[in-house]
Amino acid sequence: MRGIKKFKIDTKELSQKEKVLFKKLISAAELIAPLYLKQKNNKHPGANFYPYDATKEEIERAARKNPAILSSYTFVERDKAGKLIAIPYHLKFKKELKPISEFLEEAADLSEDKNFSLYLRSRAKSLLDDNYEKSEIIWLKTNSFKFGFIIGPIERYLDRLFFKKCAYQSWIGFLDEEKTKEAEKIKNAILTGRRKILSGSEKAEISKLGIRVDRTAIFSGLIADFMFTGTNLPNDVKLMEKYGSKLTIFESSLESKFKGDHLPIFKAVFDKKFQKSYSEEDLYKGSLRCILLHEISHSLIRYRDAEERLKDLFPVFDELYAYILGIKNCGILFLKGVMNQKELEAILIMHICRNFTWWLDSIKNPDVKHYAIGAVIAQNFFLKEGAMREKGGISWPNFTKLFICINELSRLLEYYLAVGSYEEAKEFIGEYSSFNVFKRFSPQLTKISKLK
Amino acid sequence: MTEEKKFYLTEEGLERIRKEYENLKELRLAKTRRESPEILYSEDLNPEYLAFREDINFLGSKIIEFENIIKNAELIRPPKKEKQNIIDLGATVLVEINGEIDEFRLVGTLEADPSNRKISNESPIGRALLGKRVGEIVVIKTPIVNHACKITKIKYNNNNKAIRL
Numbered sequence: 369m370r371g372i373k374k375f376k377i378d379t380k381e382l383s384q385k386e387k388v389l390f391k392k393l394i395s396a397a398e399l400i401a402p403l404y405l406k407q408k409n410n411k412h413p414g415a416n417f418y419p420y421d422a423t424k425e426e427i428e429r430a431a432r433k434n435p436a437i438l439s440s441y442t443f444v445e446r447d448k449a450g451k452l453i454a455i456p457y458h459l460k461f462k463k464e465l466k467p468i469s470e471f472l473e474e475a476a477d478l479s480e481d482k483n484f485s486l487y488l489r490s491r492a493k494s495l496l497d498d499n500y501e502k503s504e505i506i507w508l509k510t511n512s513f514k515f516g517f518i519i520g521p522i523e524r525y526l527d528r529l530f531f532k533k534c535a536y537q538s539w540i541g542f543l544d545e546e547k548t549k550e551a552e553k554i555k556n557a558i559l560t561g562r563r564k565i566l567s568g569s570e571k572a573e574i575s576k577l578g579i580r581v582d583r584t585a586i587f588s589g590l591i592a593d594f595m596f597t598g599t600n601l602p603n604d605v606k607l608m609e610k611y612g613s614k615l616t617i618f619e620s621s622l623e624s625k626f627k628g629d630h631l632p633i634f635k636a637v638f639d640k641k642f643q644k645s646y647s648e649e650d651l652y653k654g655s656l657r658c659i660l661l662h663e664i665s666h667s668l669i670r671y672r673d674a675e676e677r678l679k680d681l682f683p684v685f686d687e688l689y690a691y692i693l694g695i696k697n698c699g700i701l702f703l704k705g706v707m708n709q710k711e712l713e714a715i716l717i718m719h720i721c722r723n724f725t726w727w728l729d730s731i732k733n734p735d736v737k738h739y740a741i742g743a744v745i746a747q748n749f750f751l752k753e754g755a756m757r758e759k760g761g762i763s764w765p766n767f768t769k770l771f772i773c774i775n776e777l778s779r780l781l782e783y784y785l786a787v788g789s790y791e792e793a794k795e796f797i798g799e800y801s802s803f804n805v806f807k808r809f810s811p812q813l814t815k816i817s818k819l820k
Numbered sequence: 821m822t823e824e825k826k827f828y829l830t831e832e833g834l835e836r837i838r839k840e841y842e843n844l845k846e847l848r849l850a851k852t853r854r855e856s857p858e859i860l861y862s863e864d865l866n867p868e869y870l871a872f873r874e875d876i877n878f879l880g881s882k883i884i885e886f887e888n889i890i891k892n893a894e895l896i897r898p899p900k901k902e903k904q905n906i907i908d909l910g911a912t913v914l915v916e917i918n919g920e921i922d923e924f925r926l927v928g929t930l931e932a933d934p935s936n937r938k939i940s941n942e943s944p945i946g947r948a949l950l951g952k953r954v955g956e957i958v959v960i961k962t963p964i965v966n967h968a969c970k971i972t973k974i975k976y977n978n979n980n981k982a983i984r985l
Binding site: 552553554555556557560561562563564696699700701702703704705706709712713767768771775779 | 917920921932934935936937940942943944962964965966
């Protein structure tokens with residue numbers, strides 16, 4: 369089914385009632401994919417959210433008179449007179465959203481967890497009126513649901529024009545308590561430090577950070593398309609400041625990405641002798657930690673005015689800096705004895721492989737370009753500073769130099785997110801965004817399906 | 821004669837080890853008091869007996885490990901007042917490192933728990949900070965990460981408990 373990715377997971381531990389509940393949630397998630405596909409159109413930077421003939425300036429002008437034009441939950445269309453008007457998602461998709469909402473109500477009736485029922489009912493209502501705040505607050509206030517479940521319009525990556533419109537997605541998973549405990553330890557070890565803040569910046573303080581590692585059963589909508597291995601929500605900085613944020617690591621998609629992308633890339637781009645020093649287990653752990661540290665960092669790098677200041681460039685800096693700060697924090701964890709040198713090296717290697725992955729993903733799906741641009745900036749920066757050596761399509765990292773680079777890149781990215789202007793940010797991207805750094809590895813990457 | 825390895829522990833750390841040691845001994849006693857499964861099942865070794873032996877052996881080795889720790893435990897005590905401006909085991913320190921302000925207590929490896937601000941004296945940062953004073957800038961050098969670390973506060977608690985600076 370298009371827009372849906374299912375993973376094999378064991379449901380033996382679920383009671384009979386929970387199994388029925390789980391099926392209801394799966395049914396709801398499956399119905400979200402067609403809505404996402406109606407929003408997606410990577411031939412246009414504004415996807416299907418805006419009329420193709422409308423310019424950025426025309427949309428901005430219309431939004432000054434009618435703020436609903438740039439609301440996260442509206443389509444922009446032309447009326448008979450050619451004027452831009454906003455159509456709320458819940459009206460545009462009224463017929464399609466009704467059965468989804470009903471599945472959530474039915475699942476809520478089956479749940480023995482009162483808070484989860486409350487969340488499902490609230491979410492069922494949100495889908496029908498586009499008022500998501502109440503259900504997000506309920507979700508943020510509780511961290512112990514057996515089911516990890518999200519449904520609704522959430523991420524804004526499809527809107528490459530303004531980074532405003534949310535695309536529909538859903539996921540369902542079960543809590544992996546053991547892995548969640550391990551992740552919690554790393555999070556707590558990182559959060560003991562307090563970063564110095566650039567003067568003049570509007571740093572948002574995120575008071576609470578919930579964490580869970582899930583065995584995911586299904587991705588639907590945007591998340592199936594992007595195959596995220598982790599996420600940190602909500603995206604609204606005001607909600608984050610007031611109620612904290614919650615990160616989820618998706619074990620099932622991580623395993624799939626690791627086997628399908630990260631590991632084959634490692635084997636294709638690194639020197640054979642160098643490869644022998646790292647087992648598959650070391651590298652998988654490195655990839656898991658890479659995404660965990662990335663998601664933790666998202667809560668540490670929010671500035672109240674960054675989205676307005678950096679506009680469509682914001683996600684490039686937000687995603688790249690989350691990776692870079694995550695790795696920078698690993699340095700401190702290593703010095704504190706939380707991880708050993710080999711583990712730290714595996715994180716760095718997996719970061720490089722992830723950079724290649726985003727580039728490969730962006731060839732087939734231009735909607736992930738924010739990630740791909742971030743990846744190419746990092747890769748060019750490493751190469752320019754001598755942290756990576758290359759010969760005949762094979763590379764060797766210099767870990768000591770990589771760490772120096774990561775510190776320097778971290779300082780620059782912090783500046784752009786904290787106080788940098790749109791023009792400065794654009795210039796910085798221009799300096800480091802040549803994709804040749806990846807393209808010259810194309811011959812040995814052809815085995816990886818996306819280049820075929 | 822080789823010197824036996826010392827285990828540096830706070831009072832509460834040693835107390836916890838003693839309790840765990842007693843629990844392990846009780847557990848072994850309870851297991852051995854119960855009737856041991858038959859060695860043979862038909863003509864083969866009884867899997868229940870093998871599991872029983874495995875449990876007893878595991879408990880035995882843990883008990884020996886804990887006995888060794890208790891025998892070689894060295895209590896971490898606050899140094900004399902005139903030496904409390906120097907970092908030693910048990911000190912809570914406030915440092916500036918790589919653009920961050922961080923605070924933690926230096927403990928022996930057995931008690932290390934970085935998620936609760938307890939850092940091992942054998943970690944790279946622990947080794948580098950031992951013996952240093954307030955105001956000193958220590959360069960922590962490792963094959964992969966090198967950071968300067970400025971010591972801004974050192975404090976000991978005479979009740980030997982963790983404190984916040």
